[in-house]
Amino acid sequence: MDLQDKSDSLNDVTARLSKMWPKQTQDQLATALVLFGIPFAFLVECGVVLPQWYAVGSDGYNWRVFWLLAFGLTFYANFYKLVTVNPNGPNADLPSVMRPGFKYCHTCQLNAPPRSHHCPVCEKCIFKRDHHCSFGAVCVGHFNHRYFIAGALHIWLCVALVLSWNWWFMWENLGGMRPTNLWMVFMPHLAFMFRFVTLWQFTCTAIFVSSTTVFLFCSYLLGAQIFCIYLGQTRVEFLLNVRAFNIGAWANWKQVMGRRWFLTLLSPFFNSPLDCDGISFPVKEGASIHDSTKSM
Numbered sequence: 001m002d003l004q005d006k007s008d009s010l011n012d013v014t015a016r017l018s019k020m021w022p023k024q025t026q027d028q029l030a031t032a033l034v035l036f037g038i039p040f041a042f043l044v045e046c047g048v049v050l051p052q053w054y055a056v057g058s059d060g061y062n063w064r065v066f067w068l069l070a071f072g073l074t075f076y077a078n079f080y081k082l083v084t085v086n087p088n089g090p091n092a093d094l095p096s097v098m099r100p101g102f103k104y105c106h107t108c109q110l111n112a113p114p115r116s117h118h119c120p121v122c123e124k125c126i127f128k129r130d131h132h133c134s135f136g137a138v139c140v141g142h143f144n145h146r147y148f149i150a151g152a153l154h155i156w157l158c159v160a161l162v163l164s165w166n167w168w169f170m171w172e173n174l175g176g177m178r179p180t181n182l183w184m185v186f187m188p189h190l191a192f193m194f195r196f197v198t199l200w201q202f203t204c205t206a207i208f209v210s211s212t213t214v215f216l217f218c219s220y221l222l223g224a225q226i227f228c229i230y231l232g233q234t235r236v237e238f239l240l241n242v243r244a245f246n247i248g249a250w251a252n253w254k255q256v257m258g259r260r261w262f263l264t265l266l267s268p269f270f271n272s273p274l275d276c277d278g279i280s281f282p283v284k285e286g287a288s289i290h291d292s293t294k295s296m
């Protein structure tokens, strides 16, 4: 099988999969996870994990629930803004003129500014498009990018906190952290099948393993964002290797988070004006605007 055949059969599989599993279904499942999965996990932590050490209503219990709520509610506030703020801004229409660096979008049949890309799920061109976020069923673009980053940071803080509790919760229920118990963490299903652990111990291990998976995923999300901002690229530009818009790490950060970037990390309801209008962007010294006109 040569390379062309391989890529043809891969395209075939992708086309068949996307018919069986439309992008909208993926969005609905991911959104349901945010709306129902996170509150469920919160109830497990407050009702099952924390009471192992702290009586409900004691200072130790209340402080831990307070921090979890503070980070969790800030996450949901950012999620709300991510979904409701148009990534193309308040005047969301694409300009009708053709300017330097613009490219014609054949799907929208309009002229799209530099850094904008067409989203096949949202079915429109998105200003400074980063990626399509299935969790919010929206595109992350120029005007809602700050909410995505602050949201990712706060959910990461929540999961880091929860993971540290779940680690000790699991070991205490497995009878202590011993090297001889380690295999039960890596193969809890086998340990349960052969009756080395009870259903309760299996559940405690499953709570830890699932929170570790979520933690690794959130770390990837946040890490990838910070890495791309450092390079002055959106996720799309990273894939296309567009380097024309890197104006320095600090300026890149403020371009995404706005002039009052510090406040954006505290609450999404603080105003933090953006210097760019989503249509024109400063380019790196020596780079040309035409370096940006690669498309997917």
Ligand SMILES: [Zn+2]
Pocket: 105, 106, 107, 108, 109, 112, 117, 118, 119, 123, 124, 125
């Ligand atoms: Zn388009």
Ligand SMILES: [Zn+2]
Pocket: 119, 120, 121, 122, 123, 131, 132, 133, 138, 139, 140
């Ligand atoms: Zn989209």
